[in-house]
Amino acid sequence: MIELWVVWTPVLTACILLLLKERSKMEWIHIAGSLATTAFSLRTVWDVLIHGAIESPGGFFYVDSLSGVVLVSIAIVGFTAALHSISYIRKEIQEGSLQYNQIKRYYVLFHLFIATMVLVCMVNNMGMLWVAIEATTIVSAFLVAIYRKGEAIEAAWKYLMVCSAGIAIALLGVILVYASSVRSLGSANEVLNWTLLHSATNHLDARFMVLAFVCIMIGFGTKVGLAPMHSWLPDAHSQAPAPISAVLSGVLLNCAMLGLIRFGIVTSHAVGAAFVQHLFIGFGIISIFIAIPFIIVQQDFKRMLAFSTVEHMGIIAVAIGIGGKIGWTAALIQMFHHSMAKSMLFLASGNIAQKYHTKHIARVSGIMKVMPYTGVVFLIGGLAITGVPPMSIFTSEFGIITAGFAQGHAVLASTLVLFVAIIFGAMMFHMAKMAFGEKRERMDIGEVGRLSTVSLFIPLAFVLLLGLYMPETGQQLFQQAMLVIEGSGK
Amino acid sequence: MLISDMFDVLSFALMICSIAIVGCQRIVTAIRILALQSFILGGVAIATAYRTHVTELYGIAFLTILLKGIIIPWILHFTMRKIGLYRQTEKVFSREWSILISTALLIVGYSAIYRLGLNDTYIEKQYLPISIAILLIGLFVMMTHKKAVMQGIGLIVMENGLFLTALSMTYGMPSLVEIGVFFDVVVAVVLISTLTRRMEQMFQSTNTDQLRRLKG
Numbered sequence: 001m002i003e004l005w006v007v008w009t010p011v012l013t014a015c016i017l018l019l020l021k022e023r024s025k026m027e028w029i030h031i032a033g034s035l036a037t038t039a040f041s042l043r044t045v046w047d048v049l050i051h052g053a054i055e056s057p058g059g060f061f062y063v064d065s066l067s068g069v070v071l072v073s074i075a076i077v078g079f080t081a082a083l084h085s086i087s088y089i090r091k092e093i094q095e096g097s098l099q100y101n102q103i104k105r106y107y108v109l110f111h112l113f114i115a116t117m118v119l120v121c122m123v124n125n126m127g128m129l130w131v132a133i134e135a136t137t138i139v140s141a142f143l144v145a146i147y148r149k150g151e152a153i154e155a156a157w158k159y160l161m162v163c164s165a166g167i168a169i170a171l172l173g174v175i176l177v178y179a180s181s182v183r184s185l186g187s188a189n190e191v192l193n194w195t196l197l198h199s200a201t202n203h204l205d206a207r208f209m210v211l212a213f214v215c216i217m218i219g220f221g222t223k224v225g226l227a228p229m230h231s232w233l234p235d236a237h238s239q240a241p242a243p244i245s246a247v248l249s250g251v252l253l254n255c256a257m258l259g260l261i262r263f264g265i266v267t268s269h270a271v272g273a274a275f276v277q278h279l280f281i282g283f284g285i286i287s288i289f290i291a292i293p294f295i296i297v298q299q300d301f302k303r304m305l306a307f308s309t310v311e312h313m314g315i316i317a318v319a320i321g322i323g324g325k326i327g328w329t330a331a332l333i334q335m336f337h338h339s340m341a342k343s344m345l346f347l348a349s350g351n352i353a354q355k356y357h358t359k360h361i362a363r364v365s366g367i368m369k370v371m372p373y374t375g376v377v378f379l380i381g382g383l384a385i386t387g388v389p390p391m392s393i394f395t396s397e398f399g400i401i402t403a404g405f406a407q408g409h410a411v412l413a414s415t416l417v418l419f420v421a422i423i424f425g426a427m428m429f430h431m432a433k434m435a436f437g438e439k440r441e442r443m444d445i446g447e448v449g450r451l452s453t454v455s456l457f458i459p460l461a462f463v464l465l466l467g468l469y470m471p472e473t474g475q476q477l478f479q480q481a482m483l484v485i486e487g488s489g490k
Numbered sequence: 491m492l493i494s495d496m497f498d499v500l501s502f503a504l505m506i507c508s509i510a511i512v513g514c515q516r517i518v519t520a521i522r523i524l525a526l527q528s529f530i531l532g533g534v535a536i537a538t539a540y541r542t543h544v545t546e547l548y549g550i551a552f553l554t555i556l557l558k559g560i561i562i563p564w565i566l567h568f569t570m571r572k573i574g575l576y577r578q579t580e581k582v583f584s585r586e587w588s589i590l591i592s593t594a595l596l597i598v599g600y601s602a603i604y605r606l607g608l609n610d611t612y613i614e615k616q617y618l619p620i621s622i623a624i625l626l627i628g629l630f631v632m633m634t635h636k637k638a639v640m641q642g643i644g645l646i647v648m649e650n651g652l653f654l655t656a657l658s659m660t661y662g663m664p665s666l667v668e669i670g671v672f673f674d675v676v677v678a679v680v681l682i683s684t685l686t687r688r689m690e691q692m693f694q695s696t697n698t699d700q701l702r703r704l705k706g
Binding site: 125127128130131132134135138141142145148149150151153154155156157158160161164165168171172174175176178179182189191192207211234235238239 | 606625628629632638641645648649652655656659660663664665666667670671673674677678681682684685688689692693698700701702703704
């Protein structure tokens with residue numbers, strides 16, 4: 001049972017780490033565990049690609065190509081962040097920002113965090129999906145609060161309060177779905193299972209499902225970072241250690257989005273697609289709009305990246321709302337490409353913050369001269385995240401806009417182009433200022449650490465290559481996942 | 491006593507507890523009332539199990555009393571002991587206004603459920619409006635209280651409201667999900683306790699008005 005190992009490997013790694021005492025041993029186990037988790041995840045997705053959706057005996061686990069897309073990004077970003085962590089943590093110890101017991105806590109929680117996200121992708125029961133998403137919040141809030149600083153505590157507290165209250169509203173939605181499902185299918189543990197819900201949806205009570213989906217949209221929308229419930233996101237993402245920011249922004253939000261999409265599919269079968277799509281488009285476009293002023297006047301580069309994440313989650317939501325074969329495929333590709341580009345940027349920004357000892361945009365200049373590799377990656381990441389051709393995000397954004405025009409949302413698509421163009425200008429203005437210019441005096445040239453440089457190249461490869469060429473298997477995965485959203489695939 | 495009378499008494503007690511938490515002057519009192527509310531919730535679960543013959547509910551009732559009635563209040567009490575027991579609550583609105591607003595939320599609960607037009611079973615009719623009101627009161631506590639622990643208590647009151655919603659609509663969620671939710675709540679409370687103690691160390695205060703540095 002390969003799919004069981006995907007969940008158990010990170011849990012097991014965390015347990016072993018808990019017993020270890022030496023830092024070097026912890027690092028080895030950390031990397032080995034992360035590598036194993038990645039291998040098992042990719043293997044599972046491969047199996048899904050070849051044999052179709054996998055359901056474990058008893059029906060507790062279920063992986064289809066839709067969760068496969070998210071699982072692949074967890075595998076890649078998780079491993080990259082794990083690699084980066086080692087250098088990052090060593091540097092933090094050197095600087096005296098982290099103590100020994102905090103390192104241990106960091107590594108243990110890192111793997112538990114990965115485990116909860118993998119669980120989100122793999123559970124069949126939609127109630128357990130809620131439990132897993134709430135678990136990701138709690139575990140990652142511990143990680144956000146790892147630094148003993150006022151700002152870190154503030155960010156963690158806001159994160160915990162806003163997301164828990166939001167997600168409590170989502171639980172009300174889940175209860176309503178369950179109530180509706182129980183009424184038509186009878187009382188049993190399985191009636192919340194995805195495999196049952198998405199096939200028997202026509203019997204669900206439309207009146208309940210409307211209310212349920214509004215609750216779920218608000219609740220999971222909070223976790224995805226859709227405006228106006230996004231207030232926790234810039235705080236948490238800017239205060240967490242860089243590798244954690246990369247995972248938070250890169251894949252955690254995708255996990256929440258997966259939950260939203262799953263409930264969206266069930267609801268659109270019961271009450272019609274228009275209702276669900278309008279909600280997605282509405283929240284999406286507001287999120288993109290809200291991000292603009294914050295990116296323009298931003299002074300903190302990690303916060304700037306966080307607001308860019310709000311923007312991208314908005315774009316993905318709009319794409320799901322637009323729908324159609326092209327819209328859905330583009331939404332999924334955008335999810336994956338955003339994971340790659342944004343995690344790369346957060347890791348690079350971690351290197352910059354450790355080198356310059358500041359997160360102020362104004363105090364950073366000449367990265368290209370000080371850290372040539374990080375500088376180049378940071379600049380390429382900037383171009384990629386704003387959707388410049390031939391980088392990967394250009395392809396998916398182009399697809400979304402094409403789908404918008406094709407589906408008759410001309411005004412929406414034009415607005416989207418305008419917003420993306422403004423954000424491109426603002427982000428490039430800030431990032432070019434940081435990358436070029438004179439280096440500060442008394443600044444020695446060189447990267448922070450070998451692993452923190454090497455880890456940047458994994459996402460970089462995806463960002464550069466996938467824009468030009470998407471391999472057959474990748475296309476197949478996105479195609480099949482699109483069919484799941486459409487309601488005809490597995 | 492008839493079982494339906496018993497339900498009336500319990501629902502009345504749940505309402506009073508929620509409003510009492512809103513009006514509390516000392517945080518420790520709020521924790522005690524929270525424990526009492528969770529015990530009553532356990533009682534509702536037992537009464538529902540007795541009436542509907544859903545045996546799983548006995549286990550859920552036991553877990554509710556153990557986790558929400560004993561362990562969570564203990565953790566919160568432990569936190570208060572660390573940071574000083576005699577802390578007053580601080581809220582945006584005065585005590586009188588808070589109580590008035592929370593009774594208004596109760597009316598919102600009733601009118602919202604009335605509009606949904608459900609009156610299938612006795613339990614549902616009795617508890618659904620109250621559960622929605624408890625959910626809203628929990629949210630109200632989170633939004634208007636300034637002390638970190640009280641915001642945490644608001645979160646648990648919200649969870650209690652959700653538990654009651656599930657209980658009255660479908661006689662509880664699937665037991666596996668219910669256990670998962672309990673687990674999440676307990677870990678969240680541990681985190682709330684940790685962060686509160688650290689806030690006290692850092693700012694010599696647990697007033698969340700201190701948390702004003704991150705902007706823009």
